[in-house]
Amino acid sequence: MQVSADEGALLTMLVRMLGAKYAVEVGVFTGYSSLCIARGLAEGGRLLACDTNAEWTAIGQEHGERAGVADRIDLRIAPALDTLRALPDEPHIDIAFIAADDRVDAVMLPVRDGVTLARKR
Numbered sequence: 001m002q003v004s005a006d007e008g009a010l011l012t013m014l015v016r017m018l019g020a021k022y023a024v025e026v027g028v029f030t031g032y033s034s035l036c037i038a039r040g041l042a043e044g045g046r047l048l049a050c051d052t053n054a055e056w057t058a059i060g061q062e063h064g065e066r067a068g069v070a071d072r073i074d075l076r077i078a079p080a081l082d083t084l085r086a087l088p089d090e091p092h093i094d095i096a097f098i099a100a101d102d103r104v105d106a107v108m109l110p111v112r113d114g115v116t117l118a119r120k121r
């Protein structure tokens with residue numbers, strides 16, 4: 001449910017290495033991973049963060065303000081499937097932090113409880 005500091009550092013680094021401008025996160029919890037992704041985004045970048053729990057995500061919003069990245073995070077409190085289906089037919093998503101998907105190749109890295117990297121086929 002919560003990423004560790006080493007996972008967060010890896011997320012930030014991956015986002016920076018990709019030069020990502022548009023990211024999607026499914027499952028925000030308290031928002032630490034959102035902060036890490038937002039920190040790594042290229043100038044003008046945005047994170048679409050999807051979750052259904054306003055209580056837990058409020059913690060992340062507070063920290064996003066303090067970290068100076070709240071303006072990069074577009075939090076949507078709704079089922080992620082509904083939010084993602086409402087996106088344009090061809091959104092350009094540079095990186096996504098999500099669950100399993102048959103449309104990608106994936107590998108699990110042994111960082112803390114595991115980080116899976118996936119690439120669109």
